[in-house]
Amino acid sequence: MPSLTLPECPHYIPPPETKEDLEFADLPIIDLSKAHTPEGRAELYPQLRDALRTHGFLYAINHGYTQGQRDRIFDIAGVPFDNVSPDEKKMHTADVEKVGYYAGYKPRQFWKVDTENQILDQIEHYAINLNVTKRPHPTAVRPFLPELDDFARHNHFNILHPILRLIALSLELPEETLVEKHNFDRTGETSVRFMKYYRRSNDEEKKSKNVWLKGHTDIGSITILWSQPIGGLQIMAPDGKWKWVRHIDNGLVINTGDMMTFFTGGYYKPTIHRVIQPPSDQRAYDRLGAYYFAMPDNDIRLLPCAESPVLKRAGIERQCLDDDSPSCETWRKGRTTSYGRTDLKKGVERGVEEEVIEGIVVKHYN
Numbered sequence: 001m002p003s004l005t006l007p008e009c010p011h012y013i014p015p016p017e018t019k020e021d022l023e024f025a026d027l028p029i030i031d032l033s034k035a036h037t038p039e040g041r042a043e044l045y046p047q048l049r050d051a052l053r054t055h056g057f058l059y060a061i062n063h064g065y066t067q068g069q070r071d072r073i074f075d076i077a078g079v080p081f082d083n084v085s086p087d088e089k090k091m092h093t094a095d096v097e098k099v100g101y102y103a104g105y106k107p108r109q110f111w112k113v114d115t116e117n118q119i120l121d122q123i124e125h126y127a128i129n130l131n132v133t134k135r136p137h138p139t140a141v142r143p144f145l146p147e148l149d150d151f152a153r154h155n156h157f158n159i160l161h162p163i164l165r166l167i168a169l170s171l172e173l174p175e176e177t178l179v180e181k182h183n184f185d186r187t188g189e190t191s192v193r194f195m196k197y198y199r200r201s202n203d204e205e206k207k208s209k210n211v212w213l214k215g216h217t218d219i220g221s222i223t224i225l226w227s228q229p230i231g232g233l234q235i236m237a238p239d240g241k242w243k244w245v246r247h248i249d250n251g252l253v254i255n256t257g258d259m260m261t262f263f264t265g266g267y268y269k270p271t272i273h274r275v276i277q278p279p280s281d282q283r284a285y286d287r288l289g290a291y292y293f294a295m296p297d298n299d300i301r302l303l304p305c306a307e308s309p310v311l312k313r314a315g316i317e318r319q320c321l322d323d324d325s326p327s328c329e330t331w332r333k334g335r336t337t338s339y340g341r342t343d344l345k346k347g348v349e350r351g352v353e354e355e356v357i358e359g360i361v362v363k364h365y366n
Contacts, residue, residue: 056271100333111340215365218257266317
Protein backbone atom coordinates (compact mmCIF):
# COMPACT_ATOMS: atom_id res chain seq x y z
CA MET A 1 0.00 0.00 0.00
CA PRO A 2 1.50 3.37 -1.00
CA SER A 3 2.43 5.84 1.73
CA LEU A 4 -0.04 8.63 2.42
CA THR A 5 2.72 10.79 3.91
CA LEU A 6 3.42 13.90 1.84
CA PRO A 7 6.98 15.18 1.42
CA GLU A 8 7.83 17.91 3.89
CA CYS A 9 8.49 21.54 3.07
CA PRO A 10 8.34 24.80 5.03
CA HIS A 11 4.81 26.06 5.65
CA TYR A 12 3.98 29.34 3.95
CA ILE A 13 2.45 31.75 6.44
CA PRO A 14 0.58 34.44 4.55
CA PRO A 15 0.78 38.01 5.85
CA PRO A 16 -2.33 39.81 7.08
CA GLU A 17 -4.53 41.46 4.50
CA THR A 18 -4.02 45.18 4.04
CA LYS A 19 -5.97 47.58 6.23
CA GLU A 20 -5.49 50.46 3.81
CA ASP A 21 -8.48 52.13 2.21
CA LEU A 22 -7.85 51.23 -1.43
CA GLU A 23 -9.99 51.69 -4.51
CA PHE A 24 -10.85 48.10 -5.41
CA ALA A 25 -12.32 46.93 -8.71
CA ASP A 26 -15.89 45.69 -8.30
CA LEU A 27 -15.40 42.30 -9.93
CA PRO A 28 -18.23 39.77 -10.22
CA ILE A 29 -17.94 36.36 -8.52
CA ILE A 30 -19.05 33.17 -10.25
CA ASP A 31 -19.70 29.87 -8.49
CA LEU A 32 -17.87 27.22 -10.53
CA SER A 33 -19.66 24.37 -8.73
CA LYS A 34 -22.70 25.26 -10.85
CA ALA A 35 -20.77 24.53 -14.06
CA HIS A 36 -21.27 20.76 -13.63
CA THR A 37 -24.86 20.75 -14.93
CA PRO A 38 -26.50 22.15 -18.08
CA GLU A 39 -28.84 24.23 -15.93
CA GLY A 40 -25.91 25.64 -13.97
CA ARG A 41 -23.97 26.50 -17.11
CA ALA A 42 -27.03 28.23 -18.56
CA GLU A 43 -27.14 30.36 -15.39
CA LEU A 44 -23.40 31.07 -15.34
CA TYR A 45 -22.51 31.95 -18.90
CA PRO A 46 -24.37 35.31 -18.97
CA GLN A 47 -22.59 36.22 -15.70
CA LEU A 48 -19.22 35.30 -17.18
CA ARG A 49 -19.99 37.08 -20.45
CA ASP A 50 -20.94 40.33 -18.73
CA ALA A 51 -17.96 40.16 -16.37
CA LEU A 52 -15.41 39.57 -19.12
CA ARG A 53 -16.97 42.08 -21.49
CA THR A 54 -17.06 44.77 -18.80
CA HIS A 55 -13.95 44.12 -16.70
CA GLY A 56 -11.97 41.37 -18.42
CA PHE A 57 -11.50 39.85 -14.95
CA LEU A 58 -13.70 37.87 -12.61
CA TYR A 59 -13.48 35.88 -9.38
CA ALA A 60 -14.33 32.19 -9.23
CA ILE A 61 -15.15 30.25 -6.07
CA ASN A 62 -16.08 26.63 -5.26
CA HIS A 63 -13.58 25.33 -7.81
CA GLY A 64 -12.97 21.97 -6.14
CA TYR A 65 -9.82 22.51 -4.07
CA THR A 66 -10.19 22.90 -0.32
CA GLN A 67 -8.48 25.68 1.61
CA GLY A 68 -6.02 23.08 2.87
CA GLN A 69 -5.16 21.92 -0.64
CA ARG A 70 -4.72 25.52 -1.76
CA ASP A 71 -2.45 26.26 1.22
CA ARG A 72 -0.35 23.20 0.42
CA ILE A 73 0.27 24.54 -3.11
CA PHE A 74 1.61 27.78 -1.63
CA ASP A 75 3.90 25.72 0.62
CA ILE A 76 5.24 23.95 -2.48
CA ALA A 77 5.45 27.25 -4.40
CA GLY A 78 8.23 28.42 -2.10
CA VAL A 79 10.43 25.36 -2.66
CA PRO A 80 11.93 26.34 -6.07
CA PHE A 81 12.96 29.72 -4.69
CA ASP A 82 14.05 28.92 -1.14
CA ASN A 83 15.33 25.32 -1.28
CA VAL A 84 17.41 25.34 -4.47
CA SER A 85 20.99 26.63 -4.69
CA PRO A 86 21.95 29.39 -7.16
CA ASP A 87 24.09 26.95 -9.13
CA GLU A 88 21.26 24.45 -9.52
CA LYS A 89 18.89 27.26 -10.50
CA LYS A 90 21.23 28.16 -13.35
CA MET A 91 21.10 24.56 -14.57
CA HIS A 92 17.29 24.83 -14.83
CA THR A 93 17.04 28.32 -16.32
CA ALA A 94 15.53 28.45 -19.79
CA ASP A 95 17.08 30.43 -22.63
CA VAL A 96 13.78 32.23 -23.14
CA GLU A 97 14.90 34.30 -26.12
CA LYS A 98 16.03 31.14 -27.93
CA VAL A 99 13.24 28.68 -27.14
CA GLY A 100 10.28 31.09 -26.91
CA TYR A 101 8.67 29.68 -23.78
CA TYR A 102 9.04 29.85 -20.02
CA ALA A 103 10.33 26.62 -18.48
CA GLY A 104 12.17 26.30 -15.23
CA TYR A 105 13.52 29.59 -13.96
CA LYS A 106 13.23 33.11 -15.25
CA PRO A 107 15.80 34.95 -13.13
CA ARG A 108 15.42 38.35 -11.53
CA GLN A 109 16.49 41.40 -13.53
CA PHE A 110 15.56 39.78 -16.84
CA TRP A 111 12.79 42.17 -17.94
CA LYS A 112 12.94 45.91 -18.49
CA VAL A 113 10.33 47.54 -16.26
CA ASP A 114 11.22 51.11 -17.12
CA THR A 115 13.10 51.56 -20.39
CA GLU A 116 13.92 55.23 -19.83
CA ASN A 117 15.50 54.69 -16.41
CA GLN A 118 16.82 51.18 -17.17
CA ILE A 119 14.97 49.62 -14.21
CA LEU A 120 14.87 45.82 -14.31
CA ASP A 121 12.38 43.50 -12.65
CA GLN A 122 12.84 41.74 -9.30
CA ILE A 123 10.56 38.81 -10.15
CA GLU A 124 11.71 35.21 -10.13
CA HIS A 125 9.62 32.57 -11.94
CA TYR A 126 9.53 28.82 -11.85
CA ALA A 127 7.43 27.45 -14.72
CA ILE A 128 6.30 23.83 -15.10
CA ASN A 129 4.75 22.49 -18.30
CA LEU A 130 1.30 20.93 -17.76
CA ASN A 131 3.07 17.63 -18.44
CA VAL A 132 5.12 17.99 -15.28
CA THR A 133 7.65 15.31 -16.30
CA LYS A 134 8.34 16.84 -19.72
CA ARG A 135 11.45 18.63 -18.48
CA PRO A 136 13.88 18.00 -15.60
CA HIS A 137 13.50 19.69 -12.22
CA PRO A 138 15.81 20.63 -9.35
CA THR A 139 16.34 17.92 -6.75
CA ALA A 140 14.26 19.73 -4.12
CA VAL A 141 11.24 19.99 -6.45
CA ARG A 142 11.12 16.35 -7.60
CA PRO A 143 9.36 14.86 -4.52
CA PHE A 144 6.42 17.21 -5.17
CA LEU A 145 5.79 16.22 -8.80
CA PRO A 146 2.76 14.00 -7.99
CA GLU A 147 1.09 16.92 -6.22
CA LEU A 148 2.07 19.31 -9.02
CA ASP A 149 0.59 16.91 -11.56
CA ASP A 150 -2.66 16.87 -9.59
CA PHE A 151 -2.60 20.68 -9.44
CA ALA A 152 -2.04 20.98 -13.20
CA ARG A 153 -4.85 18.54 -13.96
CA HIS A 154 -7.19 20.25 -11.52
CA ASN A 155 -6.58 23.63 -13.14
CA HIS A 156 -6.99 22.18 -16.61
CA PHE A 157 -10.04 19.97 -16.24
CA ASN A 158 -11.91 21.51 -13.29
CA ILE A 159 -11.30 25.22 -13.92
CA LEU A 160 -10.02 25.95 -17.44
CA HIS A 161 -12.34 23.60 -19.34
CA PRO A 162 -15.49 24.75 -17.49
CA ILE A 163 -14.54 28.37 -18.21
CA LEU A 164 -13.98 27.56 -21.88
CA ARG A 165 -17.38 25.85 -22.07
CA LEU A 166 -19.06 28.92 -20.61
CA ILE A 167 -17.31 31.16 -23.14
CA ALA A 168 -18.42 28.87 -25.98
CA LEU A 169 -22.01 28.99 -24.73
CA SER A 170 -21.83 32.79 -24.56
CA LEU A 171 -20.93 32.74 -28.26
CA GLU A 172 -23.77 30.29 -29.04
CA LEU A 173 -21.22 27.68 -30.08
CA PRO A 174 -21.08 23.96 -29.18
CA GLU A 175 -19.75 23.65 -25.63
CA GLU A 176 -16.57 21.81 -26.61
CA THR A 177 -15.48 24.28 -29.33
CA LEU A 178 -12.71 25.90 -27.27
CA VAL A 179 -12.04 22.87 -25.08
CA GLU A 180 -10.98 20.98 -28.21
CA LYS A 181 -8.29 23.62 -28.79
CA HIS A 182 -6.89 23.14 -25.25
CA ASN A 183 -5.92 19.50 -24.86
CA PHE A 184 -3.95 18.15 -21.94
CA ASP A 185 -2.06 15.52 -23.91
CA ARG A 186 -1.08 17.51 -27.01
CA THR A 187 2.10 19.53 -27.56
CA GLY A 188 1.83 22.97 -26.01
CA GLU A 189 3.18 25.32 -23.36
CA THR A 190 0.31 25.68 -20.91
CA SER A 191 2.02 25.85 -17.54
CA VAL A 192 1.83 26.00 -13.79
CA ARG A 193 3.91 28.96 -12.74
CA PHE A 194 5.13 30.10 -9.36
CA MET A 195 6.31 33.69 -9.10
CA LYS A 196 8.12 35.47 -6.30
CA TYR A 197 8.18 39.27 -6.32
CA TYR A 198 11.11 40.43 -4.21
CA ARG A 199 11.14 43.77 -2.43
CA ARG A 200 12.94 46.54 -4.27
CA SER A 201 15.21 49.37 -3.23
CA ASN A 202 13.84 52.85 -2.59
CA ASP A 203 15.80 54.09 -5.62
CA GLU A 204 14.16 51.48 -7.87
CA GLU A 205 10.71 52.38 -6.52
CA LYS A 206 11.29 56.07 -7.16
CA LYS A 207 12.64 55.66 -10.69
CA SER A 208 9.89 53.23 -11.75
CA LYS A 209 7.12 55.17 -9.98
CA ASN A 210 6.41 52.04 -7.89
CA VAL A 211 5.56 49.91 -10.95
CA TRP A 212 6.81 46.32 -10.60
CA LEU A 213 5.35 45.00 -13.86
CA LYS A 214 4.06 47.52 -16.39
CA GLY A 215 0.56 47.36 -17.81
CA HIS A 216 0.24 44.50 -20.28
CA THR A 217 -2.02 41.82 -21.66
CA ASP A 218 -1.34 38.11 -21.20
CA ILE A 219 -0.06 36.07 -24.14
CA GLY A 220 -2.35 33.05 -23.86
CA SER A 221 -6.09 32.44 -23.78
CA ILE A 222 -6.99 32.21 -20.07
CA THR A 223 -4.96 33.04 -16.95
CA ILE A 224 -5.91 31.51 -13.59
CA LEU A 225 -4.42 33.29 -10.58
CA TRP A 226 -4.78 31.70 -7.14
CA SER A 227 -5.68 34.62 -4.89
CA GLN A 228 -3.15 35.59 -2.21
CA PRO A 229 -3.31 38.40 0.35
CA ILE A 230 -0.42 40.67 -0.64
CA GLY A 231 -1.80 43.46 -2.79
CA GLY A 232 -0.18 44.77 -5.95
CA LEU A 233 -2.32 43.54 -8.85
CA GLN A 234 -4.29 46.30 -10.53
CA ILE A 235 -6.55 46.25 -13.57
CA MET A 236 -7.44 49.08 -15.90
CA ALA A 237 -11.11 49.65 -15.11
CA PRO A 238 -13.71 50.63 -17.71
CA ASP A 239 -13.30 54.27 -16.64
CA GLY A 240 -9.60 54.14 -17.55
CA LYS A 241 -8.36 54.19 -13.94
CA TRP A 242 -6.10 51.62 -12.28
CA LYS A 243 -7.97 49.76 -9.55
CA TRP A 244 -6.78 47.15 -7.05
CA VAL A 245 -7.84 43.51 -7.11
CA ARG A 246 -9.09 42.32 -3.73
CA HIS A 247 -8.00 39.03 -2.14
CA ILE A 248 -10.62 36.28 -1.62
CA ASP A 249 -9.65 33.29 0.52
CA ASN A 250 -9.34 30.20 -1.70
CA GLY A 251 -10.66 32.23 -4.60
CA LEU A 252 -9.43 32.49 -8.16
CA VAL A 253 -8.85 35.56 -10.30
CA ILE A 254 -9.46 34.76 -13.96
CA ASN A 255 -8.77 36.88 -17.02
CA THR A 256 -8.60 36.58 -20.79
CA GLY A 257 -5.48 37.06 -22.93
CA ASP A 258 -4.41 37.74 -26.50
CA MET A 259 -5.30 34.33 -27.89
CA MET A 260 -8.89 34.52 -26.68
CA THR A 261 -9.21 37.82 -28.52
CA PHE A 262 -8.11 36.11 -31.72
CA PHE A 263 -10.65 33.30 -31.22
CA THR A 264 -13.54 35.66 -30.39
CA GLY A 265 -12.87 38.31 -32.99
CA GLY A 266 -12.40 41.00 -30.35
CA TYR A 267 -15.61 40.12 -28.50
CA TYR A 268 -13.51 39.27 -25.44
CA LYS A 269 -10.58 41.66 -25.40
CA PRO A 270 -7.31 40.97 -23.56
CA THR A 271 -7.31 42.45 -20.09
CA ILE A 272 -4.87 45.25 -19.28
CA HIS A 273 -3.31 44.78 -15.85
CA ARG A 274 -0.13 45.58 -13.95
CA VAL A 275 1.63 44.95 -10.63
CA ILE A 276 2.76 47.79 -8.40
CA GLN A 277 4.37 48.08 -4.98
CA PRO A 278 2.10 46.56 -2.29
CA PRO A 279 0.24 48.76 0.20
CA SER A 280 2.47 50.27 2.91
CA ASP A 281 1.36 47.77 5.58
CA GLN A 282 2.50 44.83 3.41
CA ARG A 283 5.85 46.10 2.14
CA ALA A 284 7.87 44.03 4.59
CA TYR A 285 6.93 40.84 2.70
CA ASP A 286 7.93 39.27 -0.59
CA ARG A 287 4.94 38.47 -2.79
CA LEU A 288 4.45 34.78 -3.67
CA GLY A 289 2.02 33.75 -6.41
CA ALA A 290 0.63 30.57 -8.01
CA TYR A 291 -0.80 30.65 -11.54
CA TYR A 292 -2.01 28.52 -14.43
CA PHE A 293 -1.27 30.12 -17.79
CA ALA A 294 -3.39 28.39 -20.41
CA MET A 295 -2.61 28.30 -24.11
CA PRO A 296 -4.11 26.32 -26.98
CA ASP A 297 -2.22 23.43 -28.52
CA ASN A 298 0.86 24.58 -30.45
CA ASP A 299 -0.56 23.86 -33.91
CA ILE A 300 -3.89 25.66 -33.42
CA ARG A 301 -4.25 28.66 -35.70
CA LEU A 302 -5.53 31.80 -34.03
CA LEU A 303 -8.60 32.29 -36.23
CA PRO A 304 -11.92 33.82 -35.15
CA CYS A 305 -14.79 31.41 -34.51
CA ALA A 306 -16.60 32.99 -37.44
CA GLU A 307 -19.43 30.44 -37.24
CA SER A 308 -20.58 31.99 -33.95
CA PRO A 309 -24.05 33.60 -34.33
CA VAL A 310 -23.04 36.11 -31.64
CA LEU A 311 -19.94 37.20 -33.55
CA LYS A 312 -21.94 37.43 -36.77
CA ARG A 313 -24.31 39.84 -35.03
CA ALA A 314 -21.64 41.80 -33.18
CA GLY A 315 -19.12 41.92 -36.00
CA ILE A 316 -15.65 40.41 -36.03
CA GLU A 317 -12.58 42.53 -35.30
CA ARG A 318 -9.77 40.66 -37.00
CA GLN A 319 -6.21 41.17 -35.80
CA CYS A 320 -5.00 40.27 -39.29
CA LEU A 321 -6.19 38.59 -42.48
CA ASP A 322 -7.25 34.98 -41.92
CA ASP A 323 -4.52 33.79 -44.30
CA ASP A 324 -1.95 35.58 -42.11
CA SER A 325 -3.25 34.32 -38.76
CA PRO A 326 -0.38 32.94 -36.68
CA SER A 327 -0.39 29.60 -34.95
CA CYS A 328 -0.44 29.49 -31.19
CA GLU A 329 3.23 28.49 -31.23
CA THR A 330 4.24 31.37 -33.50
CA TRP A 331 2.40 33.98 -31.45
CA ARG A 332 3.72 32.59 -28.18
CA LYS A 333 7.31 32.62 -29.40
CA GLY A 334 7.01 36.15 -30.77
CA ARG A 335 5.50 37.58 -27.59
CA THR A 336 7.67 35.60 -25.17
CA THR A 337 11.02 36.35 -26.78
CA SER A 338 10.33 40.09 -26.99
CA TYR A 339 8.51 40.70 -23.70
CA GLY A 340 10.59 42.89 -21.42
CA ARG A 341 13.63 42.50 -23.67
CA THR A 342 13.10 44.77 -26.67
CA ASP A 343 13.13 48.56 -26.62
CA LEU A 344 9.54 49.71 -27.03
CA LYS A 345 8.46 52.70 -29.09
CA LYS A 346 6.20 55.43 -27.76
CA GLY A 347 2.67 54.98 -28.99
CA VAL A 348 0.15 57.58 -30.08
CA GLU A 349 -1.79 57.24 -26.82
CA ARG A 350 -0.38 58.88 -23.71
CA GLY A 351 1.54 56.48 -21.46
CA VAL A 352 1.45 53.72 -24.07
CA GLU A 353 4.46 51.98 -25.60
CA GLU A 354 4.23 49.68 -28.60
CA GLU A 355 5.94 46.84 -30.40
CA VAL A 356 4.96 44.84 -33.48
CA ILE A 357 4.64 41.03 -33.31
CA GLU A 358 3.75 39.10 -36.48
CA GLY A 359 2.58 42.35 -38.04
CA ILE A 360 0.22 43.10 -35.11
CA VAL A 361 0.68 46.06 -32.76
CA VAL A 362 1.07 45.03 -29.09
CA LYS A 363 0.64 47.74 -26.48
CA HIS A 364 2.23 48.17 -23.06
CA TYR A 365 0.82 50.62 -20.52
CA ASN A 366 2.55 52.81 -17.94
